[in-house]
Amino acid sequence: MANSAQTQELVYLVTGGCGFLGEHVVRMLLQREPRLRELRIFDLHLGPWLEELKTGPVQVTAIQGDVTQAHEVAAAVAGAHVVIHTAGLVDVFGKTSPETIHEVNVQGTQNVIEACVQTGTRFLIYTSSMEVVGPNIKGQPFYRGNENTPYEAVHRHPYPCSKALAERLVLEANGREVLGGLPLVTCALRPTGIYGEGHQIMKDFYHQGLRLGGRLFRAIPASVEHGRVYVGNVAWMHVLVARELEHRAALMGGQVYFCYDNSPYKSYEDFNMEFLGPCGLRLVGTRPLMPYWLLVLLAALNTLLQWLLRPLLLYAPLLNPYTLAVANTTFTVSTDKARRHFGYEPLFSWEESRTRTIHWVQTAEGSA
Numbered sequence: 001m002a003n004s005a006q007t008q009e010l011v012y013l014v015t016g017g018c019g020f021l022g023e024h025v026v027r028m029l030l031q032r033e034p035r036l037r038e039l040r041i042f043d044l045h046l047g048p049w050l051e052e053l054k055t056g057p058v059q060v061t062a063i064q065g066d067v068t069q070a071h072e073v074a075a076a077v078a079g080a081h082v083v084i085h086t087a088g089l090v091d092v093f094g095k096t097s098p099e100t101i102h103e104v105n106v107q108g109t110q111n112v113i114e115a116c117v118q119t120g121t122r123f124l125i126y127t128s129s130m131e132v133v134g135p136n137i138k139g140q141p142f143y144r145g146n147e148n149t150p151y152e153a154v155h156r157h158p159y160p161c162s163k164a165l166a167e168r169l170v171l172e173a174n175g176r177e178v179l180g181g182l183p184l185v186t187c188a189l190r191p192t193g194i195y196g197e198g199h200q201i202m203k204d205f206y207h208q209g210l211r212l213g214g215r216l217f218r219a220i221p222a223s224v225e226h227g228r229v230y231v232g233n234v235a236w237m238h239v240l241v242a243r244e245l246e247h248r249a250a251l252m253g254g255q256v257y258f259c260y261d262n263s264p265y266k267s268y269e270d271f272n273m274e275f276l277g278p279c280g281l282r283l284v285g286t287r288p289l290m291p292y293w294l295l296v297l298l299a300a301l302n303t304l305l306q307w308l309l310r311p312l313l314l315y316a317p318l319l320n321p322y323t324l325a326v327a328n329t330t331f332t333v334s335t336d337k338a339r340r341h342f343g344y345e346p347l348f349s350w351e352e353s354r355t356r357t358i359h360w361v362q363t364a365e366g367s368a
């Protein structure tokens with residue numbers, strides 16, 4: 001909670017502050033950054049929940065804007081001490097064109113960097129993704145790796161390509177001189193698959209299960225581990241990095257950190273059942289019910305249907321060759337780099353993260 005003994009002097013900007021992760025970052029900052037004077041929330045779509053934040057001691061400024069518009073970004077950044085750039089197009093389902101994904105994720109990030117340089121903002125934290133590393137196009141496993149684990153990070157899909165390019169831009173910008181002559185300090189956080197309150201795909205699976213009479217059918221072998229991290233802990237890591245970047249610029253500047261916590265290593269489907277099970281769903285099968293080649297065929301068929309139907313409607317199912325490959329490839333992290341560099345410990349235990357997520361799925365049911 002904000003401590004009135006400390007001077008409230010800092011101005012933060014959170015891009016994408018109305019998204020799934022962004023909302024948690026915003027709320028976490030208000031709770032855990034006592035030096036905050038003003039919090040600017042920049043997003044293409046502003047959420048109505050922002051209104052309730054405006055009555056607190058911190059000035060909350062909602063800015064409707066587009067990261068692809070350099071002048072809008074520059075106006076929002078001017079005067080901010082810290083920028084947390086979490087805005088992005090998270091599309092692995094073919095809803096948007098590769099060009100748009102590139103424009104938002106890469107050009108948008110370039111605009112944020114240039115705005116920092118031009119207006120004199122010194123600290124920039126970028127929300128990257130595990131996807132900048134893998135799974136790669138060869139489907140090679142990354143088993144409990146860390147930030148230094150060798151891995152062939154080669155991608156073809158627009159989303160990981162864009163995140164990798166944007167991350168590189170952010171890291172290369174570390175040390176650039178900003179207005180006033182001081183160096184820019186940047187770093188990138190790479191969450192694995194985020195879960196928690198507000199996770200749309202979890203909700204989609206829940207409703208799919210309800211439609212199928214309370215059942216989901218196992219498609220991926222239980223032995224394929226998929227890295228997951230609780231949204232509250234990802235937000236906490238952003239807040240800590242933002243706080244420590246100034247004091248530990250030499251150590252943290254230009255670095256990447258996986259976002260991790262104590263969530264268990266499990267397959268994507270088994271992990272989801274940790275929440276969906278207590279909400280009344282059952283995962284049928286100890287082994288996949290369909291042979292893998294049939295899933296590959298269905299995923300390819302979905303791609304074809306998406307292409308054929310495009311002139312008429314947007315067909316964007318969860319299953320496509322890319323999502324299947326990601327779900328079917330082991331990718332888990334095991335690291336303590338964030339603890340060593342800036343003292344990160346997860347704020348929420350696994351039990352608490354689980355309880356909060358179950359509660360959200362249960363209460364979100366009626367509102368869907």
Ligand SMILES: NC(=O)C1=CN([C@@H]2O[C@H](COP(=O)(O)OP(=O)(O)OC[C@H]3O[C@@H](n4cnc5c(N)ncnc54)[C@H](O)[C@@H]3O)[C@@H](O)[C@H]2O)C=CC1
Binds near residue numbers: 016088104108128163
């Ligand atoms: N959801 C996940 O599992 C993971 C997400 N990430 C990254 O975390 C960040 C946040 O992702 P989520 O919260 O899941 O996505 P989200 O879609 O819920 O949030 C993204 C926010 O960015 C905003 N936005 C999109 N285009 C914009 C534009 N042109 N200008 C301004 N704002 C724009 C959206 O309106 C939205 O509020 C993204 O950068 C994503 O790549 C990284 C790893 C995992």
Ligand SMILES: C[C@@H](CO)CCC[C@@H](C)[C@H]1CC[C@H]2[C@@H]3[C@H](O)CC4=CC(=O)CC[C@]4(C)[C@H]3CC[C@]12C
Binds near residue numbers: 129192219322
């Ligand atoms: C084959 C299906 C059988 O039930 C399951 C399909 C699940 C997929 C929709 C998800 C499996 C893995 C997810 C991705 C992963 O968590 C990593 C991600 C990181 C990001 O930065 C953005 C989101 C995502 C790509 C995430 C998207 C959904 C999955 C592919």
